[in-house]
Structure formats: structure tokens, C-alpha cells
Amino acid sequence: MDIAVIGAGAMGSAIARRLVESGARVLTYLEGRSAATVERAKMAGMEPADLDAVAGTGLILSIVPPANAIAVAEQIAAAIRRCGAKTTFIDCNAISPQTMTQVAAIFGGDCGVVLDGSIIGGPPKTGQKGPKLYISGDAADSSAVLGECGLQVRRIDGPIGAASALKMCYAGINKGVTGLGTAMLLAAIRSRADEALKRELQESLPDLDAKLVNAIPDMYPKAYRWVAEMEEISEFLGDDDPAALIFKGMAGLYRKMAADREGGGLLAGQLDRLNNG
Structure with missing residues (x-):
């Protein structure tokens, strides 16, 4: 399965590595990122791609500093609309429910599914389970594939904002x-x-x-x-x-x-x- 991970910091790259180790192909967008970030993405097995390719994946995870969450959502939503694609976008950032509501509104109802995610724990390490990825607003269990790809997913029976x-x-x-x-x-x-x-x-x-x-x-x-x-x-x-x-x-x-x-x-x-x- 193709999964996109936006953000190749310590957490994003480690989660991408876990997904790659489980057999997923992980794309990422690296334009404007530092040489250190590009190298970290490469070491994690992430494949650099343009925004159109990212928009075409079935599942996109946003794992960026909270101050960047809105800008990333706008960038990805624009690419999805440009390509006429449908996808599942999971915001995994440390943002308030109010900000998460803004993220969901950016995608509207024409881009696919938006889920609310939160990560608790440090970056995953070989031989260890963590961290936990909590998901809310997932009535269709769209996040189940992440559990099949080595992540510790915990669903919350609540709407967007609960996670x-x-x-x-x-x-x-x-x-x-x-x-x-x-x-x-x-x-x-x-x-x-x-x-x-x-x-x-x-x-x-x-x-x-x-x-x-x-x-x-x-x-x-x-x-x-x-x-x-x-x-x-x-x-x-x-x-x-x-x-x-x-x-x-x-x-x-x-x-x-x-x-x-x-x-x-x-x-x-x-x-x-x-x-x-």
C-alpha cells in the first residue's frame, strides 16, 4: 500500500520507517527541507515525491510541528482538488480541537475523509511497540491499515476533536x-x-x-x-x-x-x- 507521511522529523521519519518495515511504500514531500531532513527521510526508506503523487495516495499522515498544521492541510487539500483525487487525511499533530476543526474545514467534503489523530509516546524503535496513535472520527475504520502496518492504533469513540x-x-x-x-x-x-x-x-x-x-x-x-x-x-x-x-x-x-x-x-x-x- 502507498502511504504518504508529511514531515520527516524524528517522529515522522521513525513512523515511516515502521511502515516501510511492514511492507508499505511511503512517500513524502521534501521541497524546501534541509539536507539533514532529506537524509533522515532517505535513511527511513521514505521516497521523495511531488504534491500530486502525495495527493494520489490512499492515506496521508501529517506529522509536523503544530504551528505548521494548518499550512500543511491547505497545501495538501489544494493538491487533492487539483488532481481530483479522494484520500484519507489524518492530522497527527499536537493541536487543539478548535484547530483540528479548522483543518477538517479546509478539506471540506470533496477531498475524501479527514480523521483526527494524536501521537502519545516517543518515536518507534526497533523491537518496541510505541508510540500510540489515537484516532477519532473514524466510523469507517479507515485507520485499520495502520495497525496492519506495525503501528499501535487506538480508536476513540468520539468525533473529530476527541483525539x-x-x-x-x-x-x-x-x-x-x-x-x-x-x-x-x-x-x-x-x-x-x-x-x-x-x-x-x-x-x-x-x-x-x-x-x-x-x-x-x-x-x-x-x-x-x-x-x-x-x-x-x-x-x-x-x-x-x-x-x-x-x-x-x-x-x-x-x-x-x-x-x-x-x-x-x-x-x-x-x-x-x-x-x-
């Missing part, structure tokens, strides 16, 4: 905890309370301390992508929920950590010294 809501809630907890830990450890470093805080975490909250030791360094290269994800969570909660302000703040924190990485990693170095000391 995105799950992702927002899970990411809000998981990445929210990482952001909260990062913010308060940096505050402790500035206040010279860092060693005392670290010791207290180890003694009274050892599970949380262990999570932060692993999650904070893992966050550095991803922080730039998490900015838009936190903004999507804030939108999901809505202006009438005071907790929405928490995630606007989290977006600012991850923006700061992304800038720190580009600027040499001063804050990252402080956090690493504390966590590894």
Missing part, C-alpha cells in the same frame, strides 16, 4: 510538569536555593526528581516545537479558564529555553550541573 483533546490533556500534564520543574529549578538557581531544593526533591519527591533529571535535558532540542503546543493547550482550555494562562506562560518558558539553546545553552548548563551534581 486532539486527549493529546492536549496528556501533553498539558506531561510537558507541563517538565516546564514547571524547569521554571522553579531556574528560580532556585537565581536565588541560590538550588542545592537545598535539589536535596529536598530527592528526599521527599524522588519520583518527580527522577523524571526531571531525564525530561529536562530531553526538552532542550524540542523546546522550539513545544511553544506552539503550549499555545494550543491554552486555546483548548479557553479564555474563561484561568488555567489557560498557565500554558501561555509555559509557551513563554519554552520560547526562552529555545532561545537559550540557540544562544549557547547558559541556562541548560546551569540545570545540567544541578541535576548531575
Whole structure:
């Protein structure tokens, strides 16, 4: 079966590799992408193709940073209409149900089927099952083929938006905890309370301390992508929920950590010294 995967980042390329290993032919669109991305796609067994070829596949997965989800949907929908094709498009991005509704509206009723997907877990590795791909709005079970091609698919009995809501809630907890830990450890470093805080975490909250030791360094290269994800969570909660302000703040924190990485990693170095000391 021909499947298109738009997005050859760490997650997209790893999922494509799993599909290829299961016998699928995986196309992707690489115009304007970096040499590193092109090489990653090649190593995963993805085949570069133009948009018309992508539009002609039976199934298209969008696995891109959340800030790009709308633009990708517009690009693919235009190609589908240009070719007169019908396909199944699954948005697998970390977007709010509100944004997912916009994605579905872009395709309208003339492009085929649009499904709501969300990915929970890290990129798949050889010998391991993960991650889980949750799908909602799939009354016809159009996503079943992905399970046959090695992915761990879980259907949610709900409409478009249900899978995105799950992702927002899970990411809000998981990445929210990482952001909260990062913010308060940096505050402790500035206040010279860092060693005392670290010791207290180890003694009274050892599970949380262990999570932060692993999650904070893992966050550095991803922080730039998490900015838009936190903004999507804030939108999901809505202006009438005071907790929405928490995630606007989290977006600012991850923006700061992304800038720190580009600027040499001063804050990252402080956090690493504390966590590894």
C-alpha cells in the first residue's frame, strides 16, 4: 500500500520507517527541507515525491510541528482538488480541537475523509511497540491499515476533536510538569536555593526528581516545537479558564529555553550541573 507521511522529523521519519518495515511504500514531500531532513527521510526508506503523487495516495499522515498544521492541510487539500483525487487525511499533530476543526474545514467534503489523530509516546524503535496513535472520527475504520502496518492504533469513540483533546490533556500534564520543574529549578538557581531544593526533591519527591533529571535535558532540542503546543493547550482550555494562562506562560518558558539553546545553552548548563551534581 502507498502511504504518504508529511514531515520527516524524528517522529515522522521513525513512523515511516515502521511502515516501510511492514511492507508499505511511503512517500513524502521534501521541497524546501534541509539536507539533514532529506537524509533522515532517505535513511527511513521514505521516497521523495511531488504534491500530486502525495495527493494520489490512499492515506496521508501529517506529522509536523503544530504551528505548521494548518499550512500543511491547505497545501495538501489544494493538491487533492487539483488532481481530483479522494484520500484519507489524518492530522497527527499536537493541536487543539478548535484547530483540528479548522483543518477538517479546509478539506471540506470533496477531498475524501479527514480523521483526527494524536501521537502519545516517543518515536518507534526497533523491537518496541510505541508510540500510540489515537484516532477519532473514524466510523469507517479507515485507520485499520495502520495497525496492519506495525503501528499501535487506538480508536476513540468520539468525533473529530476527541483525539486532539486527549493529546492536549496528556501533553498539558506531561510537558507541563517538565516546564514547571524547569521554571522553579531556574528560580532556585537565581536565588541560590538550588542545592537545598535539589536535596529536598530527592528526599521527599524522588519520583518527580527522577523524571526531571531525564525530561529536562530531553526538552532542550524540542523546546522550539513545544511553544506552539503550549499555545494550543491554552486555546483548548479557553479564555474563561484561568488555567489557560498557565500554558501561555509555559509557551513563554519554552520560547526562552529555545532561545537559550540557540544562544549557547547558559541556562541548560546551569540545570545540567544541578541535576548531575
